[in-house]
Amino acid sequence: MxxxxxxxxxxxxxxxxxxxxxxxxxxxxxxxxxxxxxxxxxxxxxxxxxxxxxxxxxxxxxxxxxxxxxxxxxxxxxxxxxxxxxxxxxxxxxxxxxxxxxxxxADHALAATTQHILLNPATWGRTVAAHPERVNVEFVSANPTGPLHIGNARGAFTGDLLCRVMAAAGHTVTREYYFNDFGSQVKNLGASVVAIREGCEIPEDGYHGDYVYDMARDIPPEVLAGAEKSGEDPSWAVGRWASEQVRAGIEASLEHLGCHFDIWRSESTLHNDGWVAKAVDRLRAAGDVYEEDGAVVFRSTRYGDDKDRVILRSTDDAAPTYFAADIGYLVEKFSRGYERIVFIWGEDHHGYVARVKAAAQSLGFDDDHVQMILTAWVRFVRDGKEVPMSKRTGEFITLDELLGEIGVDAARWFFASRAASSGIDFDIELAKKQSSENPAYYVQYAHARIASILRKATESGMAPPAADDPRLAELLAGILSGAPEAQLARQIVRLPEVVEDAAASEETHGITAYATELATTFHAFYRDARVLDPDEPDRSAARLALVAATMTTLANALGLLGISAPESM
RNA sequence: GCGCCCGUAGCUCAGUGGAUAGAGCGUCAGGUUGCGGACCUGAAGGCCGUGGGUUCGAGUCCCGCCGGGCGCGCCA
CATH class of the missing domain: 3.30.1360.70 (Arginyl tRNA synthetase N-terminal domain)
Structure with missing residues (x-):
């Protein structure tokens, strides 16, 4: 092994x-x-x-x-x-x-696997992919013009869960966040902050949320002084500063959700480091570029796109479009040696799949190595009516607000138990009400119950046998003729299969379903089989070992979902 | 109009072409002199949107229709 x-x-x-x-x-x-x-x-x-x-x-x-x-x-x-x-x-x-x-x-196979769990608790459930890959997963990537709202939750959790599952299946995963600090949105944000500070009306394309007012009070003097000195429009200078404030807040929110990112990549560095220009050159070298109406166009239809796409707004290599930056980013990512580039997008972006894949082909990459996972829309409803979300108008429920009312564990479970392609009606009031009866707690409760049994065993001197005790497999095989034990053992050994299936399907609801079944099986076992029985030391030892293996399995299944496994609750 | 996604129990959702379509929540009826009752047992509840086709076998694959969502910018 x-x-x-x-x-x-x-x-x-x-x-x-x-x-x-x-x-x-x-x-x-x-x-x-x-x-x-x-x-x-x-x-x-x-x-x-x-x-x-x-x-x-x-x-x-x-x-x-x-x-x-x-x-x-x-x-x-x-x-x-x-x-x-x-x-x-x-x-x-x-x-x-x-x-x-x-x-x-065979019972001996179940016993051997149970002992294996006790010997290797940290890696139990992980598998080795047939073809391990270096994978880059880019997700969330919301522009830093306002805090994350609950509409961003699905992408965040979907991406994070995929990364956890792929890592458990033996791949090397990099988690990446791409943000725009380059376009007019940044200027509009800055202009809004400046307007509030000067008591003027917020411009038409501006932002109105409370956070904008907060920032208007906190502009550092050196930001304004710098703009004045260089003669730059203060909207830009303040916009860059504000945007970074917002970005740092987004990072903090995501960390709070358990979503960690390895790399934060800004659009401006992509341009400044020459990746966009390089990408355009490569498309040109491939003969896939032409000029039309004073713009430079990528012939994406050659690779199956519906229509060709403008990449430069003028023929003098200036004013690249957002899509051009995407192509530059693709080149930059592949240059880092990834075998697979994954994007988690909302399904409203499905129209971009064909053009990005077309770019990959023109650049000489295998477009099978570029993968888009589209998450279906989440409709937020309250009393049956849709709640609109708009960053610009400031009318939205932030992720932090939602998580204040619904625990992170419950929220993670909610999204983990649904396929990415499944549309969700998210009733905020219902979610709050159901938070306390979320299945996550059911699974956690089973884990805490076992922790309690193990504490009790230690207190009463009935510690479980050591994991490497040569008698262990024999002891375990001895109890597997019992129905409760046999059923529990048969459940815990399934974890690696569940991980394999989750990685293959790139979905995590199989894990939540499995964790629920395992908890149910344990609760039934708990009812039917007394673990700690002073009159039956061998049986107790074997049951303790089985129950300890169950606890590890529950903890690892929850860990795959980024959900805590408390020892008491 | 064209393209993509979705339609399964009252609600929210699972269901790799396989055997009697499942889970949670909700509803109803029960359960504890033992290690955590945030638990357990049982019941009711389904023309799998619809009509064809493919085959030993279709909720699953193909085609048409109905209903819902999204996209079709030199915006990001």
């Missing part, structure tokens, strides 16, 4: 079935029909059928021109079970019409 990764029992079973098929296949005539039927090993809907089910025989029936049941029986006959091989993870295989294989795990 590699120290940093856990072989999921599912992959062990998959290998056993594939090996069996390879042996069974020897007795069958060659097929000429192509088939890319993968061996699917999945958890059956009905747990009484076994731990895993495979449809391999149904998939292979056609190319091999054999009845599914015949193939299933042949595979089953060749699967090594614990009856024939004590190292096999499989206890039994049954064939069920129309051709399913129902597979049952």
């Amino acid at each position: 590699t120290p940093n990764a856990d072989p999921s029992l599912r992959s062990q079973v998959r290998k056993a079935i594939e090996d069996a098929w390879a042996r069974a296949q020897a007795g069958l005539p060659e097929t000429t029909e192509p088939h890319d039927a993968p061996v699917t090993i999945e958890r059956p809907a009905d747990p009484t059928r076994g731990d895993f089910a495979s449809n391999i025989a149904l998939r292979l029936a056609k190319p091999y021109r054999r009845a599914p049941l015949e193939i299933a029986r042949a595979i089953a006959a060749h699967v090594a079970t614990t009856a024939t091989d004590p190292n096999s993870p499989i206890a039994s295989v049954e064939v069920a019409p129309p051709g399913f294989l129902n597979i049952r795990l």
